[in-house]
Amino acid sequence: MIATRSSLDAAYDNVVRTFGNVLFAVLLFLVWGVFTIIGVVVDQGKDASAYFSAYPAPIARALIRLGFDNIYHSPWYVGIIGLILLSLAVCTFKRVIPARLPPLRPVKIDKIPLNASVSVRGDEAGVRAKVEAFFRNRGWHIRNREFDGVEWGFADKHNWARRGVLIAHLGFVIIAAGTTIYWAKGFSGDAAILTGQTAEIPQTHAIFHLDSFRYTIAPIATKSGMVYQPIDYVSHVTVTGKSGVPKNYTVRVNHPINVDGTLYYQSSYGFGMRFLVTHDGKRVPALSDRTLKEGDTIDIPGTQSTIEYTRFVPTVDRVSGQPSADPRVNDPATVLNLFVGGSSAGAALVPLHSAIDLGRGWQITPNRYVLYSGFQYRYDPGIPLVGIGALVLVAGLIISFYFLPARLYVRVEAEAHAQTCTVGLAATTVKGYDIFETQFRELIAEFTSSMEPPGPSAHFSPAEAY
Amino acid sequence: MGSHISVDELMMIVALACYTLGALALLMFFFTREDWLRNLGAPLAIAGCVTQFAQLIVRYELTHIWPLLNLYGSLSLFSAMSVAIFIGFAIRYKLWFAGGFVLAMAAIFLAYGVTWNEGTMPAVPSLQSYWAKVHVPIVVSSYAAFLVAFVFSCIYLVKYYAERHYSSRPAGPLVAAGTPANFAGAHASVSYSGTEQAKITRDTPAIAAAAAMGNPTATWLTSLPTLAQLDIVVYRAIAIGLPLISIGIITGAAWAKEAWGAYWQWDPKETAALATWIVYLAYMHLHTRNNWRGLRTNWVSILGFATAIFCYLGVNIWISGLHSYKM
Numbered sequence: 001m002i003a004t005r006s007s008l009d010a011a012y013d014n015v016v017r018t019f020g021n022v023l024f025a026v027l028l029f030l031v032w033g034v035f036t037i038i039g040v041v042v043d044q045g046k047d048a049s050a051y052f053s054a055y056p057a058p059i060a061r062a063l064i065r066l067g068f069d070n071i072y073h074s075p076w077y078v079g080i081i082g083l084i085l086l087s088l089a090v091c092t093f094k095r096v097i098p099a100r101l102p103p104l105r106p107v108k109i110d111k112i113p114l115n116a117s118v119s120v121r122g123d124e125a126g127v128r129a130k131v132e133a134f135f136r137n138r139g140w141h142i143r144n145r146e147f148d149g150v151e152w153g154f155a156d157k158h159n160w161a162r163r164g165v166l167i168a169h170l171g172f173v174i175i176a177a178g179t180t181i182y183w184a185k186g187f188s189g190d191a192a193i194l195t196g197q198t199a200e201i202p203q204t205h206a207i208f209h210l211d212s213f214r215y216t217i218a219p220i221a222t223k224s225g226m227v228y229q230p231i232d233y234v235s236h237v238t239v240t241g242k243s244g245v246p247k248n249y250t251v252r253v254n255h256p257i258n259v260d261g262t263l264y265y266q267s268s269y270g271f272g273m274r275f276l277v278t279h280d281g282k283r284v285p286a287l288s289d290r291t292l293k294e295g296d297t298i299d300i301p302g303t304q305s306t307i308e309y310t311r312f313v314p315t316v317d318r319v320s321g322q323p324s325a326d327p328r329v330n331d332p333a334t335v336l337n338l339f340v341g342g343s344s345a346g347a348a349l350v351p352l353h354s355a356i357d358l359g360r361g362w363q364i365t366p367n368r369y370v371l372y373s374g375f376q377y378r379y380d381p382g383i384p385l386v387g388i389g390a391l392v393l394v395a396g397l398i399i400s401f402y403f404l405p406a407r408l409y410v411r412v413e414a415e416a417h418a419q420t421c422t423v424g425l426a427a428t429t430v431k432g433y434d435i436f437e438t439q440f441r442e443l444i445a446e447f448t449s450s451m452e453p454p455g456p457s458a459h460f461s462p463a464e465a466y
Numbered sequence: 467m468g469s470h471i472s473v474d475e476l477m478m479i480v481a482l483a484c485y486t487l488g489a490l491a492l493l494m495f496f497f498t499r500e501d502w503l504r505n506l507g508a509p510l511a512i513a514g515c516v517t518q519f520a521q522l523i524v525r526y527e528l529t530h531i532w533p534l535l536n537l538y539g540s541l542s543l544f545s546a547m548s549v550a551i552f553i554g555f556a557i558r559y560k561l562w563f564a565g566g567f568v569l570a571m572a573a574i575f576l577a578y579g580v581t582w583n584e585g586t587m588p589a590v591p592s593l594q595s596y597w598a599k600v601h602v603p604i605v606v607s608s609y610a611a612f613l614v615a616f617v618f619s620c621i622y623l624v625k626y627y628a629e630r631h632y633s634s635r636p637a638g639p640l641v642a643a644g645t646p647a648n649f650a651g652a653h654a655s656v657s658y659s660g661t662e663q664a665k666i667t668r669d670t671p672a673i674a675a676a677a678a679m680g681n682p683t684a685t686w687l688t689s690l691p692t693l694a695q696l697d698i699v700v701y702r703a704i705a706i707g708l709p710l711i712s713i714g715i716i717t718g719a720a721w722a723k724e725a726w727g728a729y730w731q732w733d734p735k736e737t738a739a740l741a742t743w744i745v746y747l748a749y750m751h752l753h754t755r756n757n758w759r760g761l762r763t764n765w766v767s768i769l770g771f772a773t774a775i776f777c778y779l780g781v782n783i784w785i786s787g788l789h790s791y792k793m
């Protein structure tokens with residue numbers, strides 16, 4: 001029993017030692033960085049086939065099997081972030097708190113690189129009072145303690161700011177908690193709705209009807225040629241939420257709408273297309289009454305042929321007869337792909353209202369385009385926490401960087417014969433000695449000159465810190 | 467057709483000229499320490515910086531389009547902020563000697579930015595947001611602070627490796643001739659009273675020794691601040707940049723939430739900004755450790771600047787994503 005306990009203790013000690021090491025934390029961050037770079041380099045969230053066409057088969061297989069196609073949600077990724085948080089927690093309790101909040105204790109003054117001793121005329125109590133008054137007037141917080149019969153003074157500046165690191169770390173943990181809430185309870189998705197049609201959002205059961213969609217694109221002559229700059233995308237929708245009452249909304253980029261706590265965003269748009277399909281000159285209603293989105297297909301009955309509505313071309317260049325860069329609808333056309341028996345038999349650029357012959361009496365005519373609007377939606381109950389965490393984190397950073405906590409150790413010793421005391425002073429900060437050296441010298445110079453009668457000048461030790 | 471130059475373009479040329487001349491003067495000052503060169507370079511730096519900010523305001527007044535939404539405008543702000551932050555440091559901590567490097571980099575980034583000037587362009591819908599007005603200046607200012615840190619890290623490393631060089635070499639001919647007393651004498655004559663000279667002797671003894679023996683390069687090196695001082699300057703610059711980039715990432719996330727629906731989508735810009743943030747965060751953490759502070763943290767600062775520039779320009783130019791607004 002005892003043996004297991006102590007081996008458990010040893011394992012615990014090992015974990016604490018490893019995770020309490022800042023270099024280990026940096027290493028974890030490096031590993032995280034490598035995963036993240038993979039996530040940037042490898043396209044995320046594609047179909048398996050996309051990876052097989054982009055990479056040699058063994059690599060593609062490995063990418064998929066390791067979850068690198070969706071790396072930010074892979075167990076590796078979540079795991080490494082968990083380890084980073086663990087390391088942060090252990091460091092905070094084992095290193096930051098002890099290092100940042102040191103107890104009041106006596107020191108060997110001349111062993112601290114920033115030290116000085118000043119002779120001051122007067123008896124011990126008087127000098128002590130003068131010293132205290134000097135520092136108190138300059139905003140130092142004074143505390144006195146007795147150790148083994150020796151009285152020590154401790155003067156602290158910005159002592160509260162010693163908690164800045166803790167605050168920064170806490171902010172990071174709060175952000176992590178906020179993102180976990182989304183991971184556990186949030187959802188997101190997208191919906192493309194044709195003008196005049198209705199769609200139900202699966203998770204929220206809100207019903208969206210797209211009344212109209214409008215876009216504005218401005219042609220702008222720049223130094224490197226004509227640029228078609230999008231200026232505005234606007235959807236007018238009627239939404240029926242939990243209340244059951246339909247309501248009108250306007251959705252624009254940067255102006256999402258909030259329906260029952262879920263946010264809906266304007267994210268894309270496109271052109272649906274109605275085709276007139278005829279067989280032996282007669283309209284075929286079943287095929288002609290559909291509105292296709294880009295990528296949708298029509299199977300021609302009784303044949304091996306499939307027509308894909310591949311892409312909408314807003315403007316065909318009149319001179320070249322090719323698609324132009326102008327995204328505004330002037331002379332529209334469609335790109336249609338014909339598949340016979342599943343393999344491509346060629347593509348054609350078909351202007352609106354021109355028929356193409358598919359053989360065996362079948363004809364197809366792109367007839368009318370209908371705009372659709374793409375929405376993204378997202379429910380993220382973690383956002384308030386993430387926001388609070390971000391503020392806490394920034395506050396912690398600013399406290400840590402702009403308020404330097406410094407502590408002076410002060411010892412007043414009466415000289416045996418004369419009516420004089422030696423005041424020993426040493427300074428420490430949370431960021432080493434160099435950063436405080438100038439201030440320390442100025443402080444001591446001021447101190448020396450303010451202790452009357454102007455005694456012998458201060459003796460500085462060589463700051464061995466360098 | 468005569469070429470037609472608008473007011474804002476003219477101001478841009480003035481700023482570029484100020485930076486170029488100022489860079490030359492201050493670079494010469496760096497090497498010669500002739501005071502008149504600093505007295506020439508410093509006002510040029512200030513004049514160029516003021517002109518640049520004025521230029522941005524004029525451009526906004528003329529076009530009513532927030533001028534920072536393309537590389538032309540943001541690089542212009544980047545160089546202006548770099549010079550501004552540097553001027554602050556130079557005045558506060560007497561660091562004009564490094565100004566030539568900052569001005570030269572500002573001039574190069576600015577000149578590169580000018581090649582992206584496409585004239586007046588309204589913003590695309592996703593950029594039409596008040597967040598653009600806070601997010602872009604904050605992020606660009608953080609890069610500017612990192613540029614200043616980068617310059618001082620480079621100077622730190624030059625001095626550090628020079629010290630190593632002098633300390634690994636058998637000390638000069640005087641010592642070799644058997645007169646170490648000279649050396650000791652030079653050393654002892656320095657009083658440990660906190661003067662600059664004493665600090666340099668403590669900080670880089672080999673350089674001080676070589677300088678005492680009349681080595682001109684070493685003598686020049688002693689005119690630089692001590693390693694400890696340079697290290698603190700770098701720390702202070704990063705202490706400006708790191709909170710700024712943190713706020714920049716946060717405002718970017720808030721904006722993304724409004725424009726795209728999710729505050730974080732791992733788009734290359736976001737990821738690169740996070741990487742930059744982490745490198746500088748690593749700097750801050752390592753800087754708390756005695757055996758990392760100095761040589762290694764200054765290398766981290768240089769790595770950080772490389773990451774920041776990749777995040778700023780590399781992502782815009784090489785990687786397409788939600789953030790590549792370069793058209």
Ligand code: HEM
Pocket residue numbers: 021022025084085087088089091092095096099100164165168169171172393396397400430431747750751753754755
């Ligand atoms: C795995 C993650 C982390 C670990 C293990 C860690 C650990 C530490 C430790 C041990 C210190 C104190 C060093 C000392 O006083 O000797 C420290 C300081 C600090 N940490 Fe972290 N930390 C982590 C992440 C973060 C994050 C994400 C932030 C961002 C807000 C942060 C901000 C700070 C700041 C501002 C300081 C003070 C630096 C200074 O005083 O110059 N840390 N950290």
